Amino acid sequence: MLFLRPTTAFFALALATLSNAHPHHTEQKRDLAGVFYGPDSTETKFLAPSADAIGPAIDPKMGYRMEHLGNGTYFVTEGAYQSIFLVSDAGVIVVDCPPTIGYKLQAAIKSVTDQPVTHFVYSHAHADHIGGAYIFNKTVTHYIAQVETLLNLEGLPTLDPARPIPNIVFKEEHKVCVGNQTLELSYKGVNHEPGNIFIYAPAPKTLMLVDVVFPGWAPFAELAQSDYIPGWIEAHDQILAYDFVTYIGGHLNRYGTAQDVQTQKEYVSDLFNFCSDAINGGFNLTEALGPTAMDSPGNSWATFKHYLKAAADLCTENTNKKWLGKLAGLDAFGWENSYKMIESLRIDYGVLGASAVQNPSM
Ligand SMILES: [Zn+2]
Incomplete structure (x- = not known):
């Protein structure tokens, strides 16, 4: 299994901020259309697919x-x-x-x-x-x-x-x-x-x-x-x-046409870019990791879990703004697709954000 070892600086950043750590976010996240997303969601009501998607x-x-x-x-x-x-x-x-x-x-x-x-x-x-x-x-x-x-x-x-x-x-x-x-x-x-x-x-x-x-x-x-x-x-x-x-x-x-292939290619390209932006400083590490680092000292997986979740949340939010309602089932699996893209960007493409080699002079 491939798992990138996060740098000391990565977690130090989170741990250094315990004094001003934000309270836990317990509310469910919602996208722009008010639809729940994320693996913890217990929501049963999702968007209706279009007649074109159903076939x-x-x-x-x-x-x-x-x-x-x-x-x-x-x-x-x-x-x-x-x-x-x-x-x-x-x-x-x-x-x-x-x-x-x-x-x-x-x-x-x-x-x-x-x-x-x-x-x-x-x-x-x-x-x-x-x-x-x-x-x-x-x-x-x-x-x-x-x-x-x-x-x-x-x-x-x-x-x-x-x-x-x-x-x-x-x-x-x-x-x-x-x-x-x-x-x-x-x-x-x-x-x-x-x-x-x-x-x-x-x-x-x-x-x-x-x-x-x-x-x-x-x-x-x-x-x-x-x-x-x-x-x-x-x-x-x-x-x-x-x-x-x-x-x-x-x-x-239903089966598809070249236009369907082109449309998914554009969605995947957006997902790639939004996930890259999320990894490359798109969200506040202190806010995202501080509470977990404080509550779960020594549990590196817990902190990293919430790092990946924060990146996937942000990527999903931005992707939904453009694509929700255009591709059926995006509200069901959009977050999981963001999560997979984040992991691939890190381990396949080398887009590492805070986990990259840090310049010692900085
Ligand atoms: Zn298969």
Whole structure:
């Protein structure tokens, strides 16, 4: 685990101010729209997402929605997760089967073709996206993944029978050709997790990259629980370099366009800048850390916890001023995204503020 050791000066600054420490702030913080945010919040009322963010209705009898994207490529969602499949004249290619879609994906495929599913592509190793892969193991001859996904699955203490070990792996580029269908797979480095790949169907110009962009919504908590934030941020430009009309992000109800990718790129850029400003002297260390340092002498983690909280609070406040109401769910996970960005700025980008090397002459 990476954890930057705070400098002595950092805590000395907090401890030196005990005499004028401010009283505890016990009230909940509210943003400009009066919505609570923060991990301690017990508020149950959040902002209503726009109709655009929610997308088309799902027939409750079916339990899923299927849409033909063109050239035999189909999109399937149950409202929270997404997968795609391509029908060829020699078998069906499936990309991901989230457990929440499960057998509904099989029903969707059977509703448009009698061809068996012969090829199964893993977007990445996470169980919430591929934990239904085993459903197709009677007919699938090729389970295909980037090599890091193989290593992730093989490295588990106990192999997961829901996620069969891939028997076709590649490092950088791979073309899946089945009958009259082609799917282009590309690995560009670690983003959401090692092995997370770009999946491109050239005929309908459909691009799938899971757990990076959330069309119409703020990213899921902690920037989609991503392993490497610099790679995750870079992925926005890597997506935009493709010639695509449909972007499949793997989550929520609707798919997206290049405009959705551009919008999230701008949000992430603002988050980056507001969090950098917060670390670089954006708030008063004495006010933020004094009470904790006084009440919890010797507990370095306690003081640092409140340092990170103060930075994330400020970043959230500034981000909300610009983005609240524009991205659904920002009031739910905006603070967690700020927190993750603060940590990445510190340990990945080296934006350290008060934890940086201090000039001894000062
Ligand atoms: Zn994931």
